[in-house]
Amino acid sequence: MNLKIFVLFSIISALLLFIINNPINTSSNNINAADTSLKDKDKDKDKDRDKDRDNCITNLKSLPSDYNIEKLKFVCSLVTSLPSCKSNKGEAIFHFDKKGESKTGLKILAFSLIHGDEPASGSVTRAWMERLPDIAPRNSWRIIPIANPDGWRANTRGNANGVDLNRNFPSKNWEKESLRYWNKDMKKDPRRYPGTNAASESETKCIIDHIKDFRPDFIVAIHTPLGTLDFDGPKLKYPKYKDLPWIRLGNYPGSLGRYMWKDSKVPVLTIELKGENSIKRMSDLDKLQDISSLVAIMANKRSIKNRTTDD
Ligand SMILES: [Zn+2]
Secondary structure: OHHHHHHHHHHHHHHHHHHHHOOOOHHHHHHHHHHHHHHHHHHHHHHHHHHHHHHHHHHHHOOOOOOOHHHHHHHHOOOEOOOOOEOOOOOEOOEEEEOOOOOOOOEEEEEEOOOOOOHHHHHHHHHHHHHHHHOOOOOEEEEEOOOOHHHHHHOOOOOOOOOOHHHOOOOOOHHHHHHHHHHHOOOOOHHHOOOOOOOOOHHHHHHHHHHHHHOOOEEEEEEOOOOEEEEEOOOOOOOOOOOOOEOOOOOOOOOHHHHHHHHHOOOEEEEEOOOOOHHHHOOOHHHHHHHHHHHHHHHHHHHHHHHHHHO
16 A cells, blocks of 8 residues: 555646646747748748849840849849749749939839740849949839730740730729720730739739839830830920930820829930841930830929929
């Protein structure tokens, strides 16, 4: 009997000792779990960033015309992407930021290849990206060189759903006009299909998120092949660029010009290169970037003046 009591006592003591030495501390366990999940998230972010950088080099190298590999490597080491910026097929839509030097500088958002079959447009933003680290720009730049990666891979104007992203922006007249315009005026041209709803496409949503995140004062959209500089903004005396004349092309329901200038008063410069070999024929892509900056500044001054006059 005494032995039984002794054994029982020993077991209870051992149990008590175990509990004392191994306290169940839920709060510290929770903190540890939160730490691990934060670390996992950081790791995921790092992985995403590495992927963006690899994509940047591989994709930009394959665009037409010359590039400088060292500059490209450097600039691609700085790209990132917004969490929501994924193409329909899941490819990240990366971007590059360069902060301006001037306190009164403007914010310029520039993108190309929103139409996937216009690769020369991407060669312009690539050249601008390569240049930006070497200069101290007055304005801040955000550049999205491949806004429609799925279309670019498939060499189609539209995205993977066959939507023309430059007709998919949620302009105020989208509901009323877009599909009617496409049916009647465009005779259901599949290259200009605006989608089932405004901003239905992930690539359109990505650009809208950039507009919300970066809050640009001015947007530059680069296309081919019409060979013009087209401006949706206040009336200006345009600076000359010898390779492309200034011609107003107007805007369409769901187009960026309609959405940003007509609806939100953010000016949009559309650079239409002349044909796919246009880069070789263009003497000076640096100058084209400087002209974009200059027009941004002129448009901003004009808008301020107009606002003051309206008051
Ligand atoms: Zn285009």
